[in-house]
Amino acid sequence: MMKSVELFAGAGGLAMGVALAGFDTLAVLEWDRWACDTMRENKNRGYPVVRDWPIWEGDVRSFDWTAIPEDIDLLAGGPPCQPFSMGGKHKAFGDQRDMFPTTVGVVRTLKPKAFIFENVKGLTRSSFANYYQYILLQLEFPEVIRRNGETWPDHLKRLQEEKTSGALHLNSLTYNVVPTLVNAADYGVPQKRERVFIVGLRADLGVEWSFPQPTHSFDSLLREQWVTGEYWDRHEIAAGERPEMPARLESRIRRLSSELLPSEEAPWRTVRDALRDIPDPRLPESRMYRNHRFQGGARAYPGHTGSPLDLPAKTLKAGDHGVPGGENMMVRDDGTVRYFTVRESARLQTFPDGYIFHGSWSETMRQLGNAVPVALGRTVAASVAARLAETQINRLMGEGVKKRA
Known part of the structure; x- marks a missing residue:
């Protein structure tokens, strides 16, 4: 079985998608206690897929990577998005929460055959154009390390020169990097969620890969x-x-x-599609669903109007102002609004009903707002797995031909 490691796992959406695509998870790293509690609770309950996860709570920079073998098949994760999000302070490299330099360092250490990293659409904004290129080039050439005292623009210039010269392509660790801006609704997720996926395959494998075609x-x-x-x-x-x-x-x-x-292509999945068989949280029968409790106080106002039932939901929000602001709510047939419950939000993120979220309503909604939809993670990881498996089969066949010769 192919092996994977998950960085910045959050509540486990991408990690679950990767596992469902057939990868054996060697480590799941996350620093947030509430998100780790969510994963641990499901692990302790013996929930399928996550019950064997080695969950490590702490800073990625403090993890002992000697416990993980080099040349694993996949490194995946969602580096913190606040430095690039529309609601953030837009500091990028100047933001201490920017974990892309750390992510590149892990790539350099583990030398995975492939990686999948997800981030917010804001990363592609024109104001971040140079830094976005800087991220991509670091991932392409992870062994071209930033020198002591070197500014990131100077490092970017040196990376550009290395790429133009072509000198590193044959002798160093390099990756073929494919960045893609994706709408999750185009892949069967009942939510209009635009995110950037940065996928890389190690250049020495000779693998060509492109993002899966939309299905909806x-x-x-x-x-x-x-x-x-x-x-x-x-x-x-x-x-x-x-x-x-x-x-x-x-x-x-x-x-x-x-x-x-x-x-x-199949039709986009709507809020009504996703929630058709789950009762209103104010009805007695709703108690059979975990995390399905009514949350009062929803109101609509300009800029916060909620999600119509007959379209994919708007992007679920996370952070201090997303949930109180009111966008994480549905607009019912009579025009009134109410907040999505945690369970309903989990369905919009394609988490299975048996997966339980730990914490208060606002805390669990933050976990969900930061999550990668499970179904989308599975689609991307399965596509990468197929190309890696094809490469391995071709290599084994080539070795067999040599032996017979």
Whole structure:
């Protein structure tokens, strides 16, 4: 079985996706006590996938890497996003929470065959253009270390010169790095969540890799809702109870209705799709679901209007102001709003219902707002696993040919 290590694991979304893709997890590292409590509680309950995780609570920079063999198959994780998030202070390298230098150091130490790192869309902003390129080049050439006293712009210049010269490509640890801005809704997650994935495969493996093609689309959802009506039929919503067609989408819907063949992609999954079989948290039968408790006080105001039922949810928020601000709420059929429960939010992040979150409502919502959707993590990791397995098979076949010769 292929081996993986998880950095900055949070509540375990990406790590679970990686494990579901077939990797054996050698270490799961996270510094936040509440997130570690969540993973430990599920581990102690014997929850599948996580029950054998070696969870280490603490600073990644203090971990003893001699316990992990070099040449593992995959290093994955989500370095803290606050230095680059839209709600952060945008300090990048000047932010002490920037863990990309540490991440590059772990790549240099472990020399994994591949890595998968996830971060916020804000990393790609024009104001971060040079630093984003700096991150990518460090991951491409992790052995070109920043010298004592060297500024990051000077280090960037030296990395650019190394890349242009091509001198390092054959003799040093290098990676073919593929950065991709992804909308999770395009991969079956019931949430419009845009994130950057930085995937690298070690250059000596000779592996070519590209990000998996989208499996779901907005057009397919519009077709089911406004051309065939299959969406409303599936949810048993009678014709007279259905909302009006959005005027701003009429021309797009007319185009879809005139196309002879529907898209091969499945429709985006909506909030209604994700939550159709879970009762309202104020009903007695809701008690059979863990983490499904009603949270009062939701209200809508400009900039915080919540998520309509018949679209993927807006991006779940984390941090001091995200949850109180009100975006982590649903807009019901009658136009009123209420907060998503922890369990509902977990479904929007594609965590299984049996996975329990530890802490208060605000704390668990912070964990969920920071998480990688499990299904998306699995899709990316499975794609990388397939390419690594193909490489290993080709190598074994080549060795067999040599022996016979």
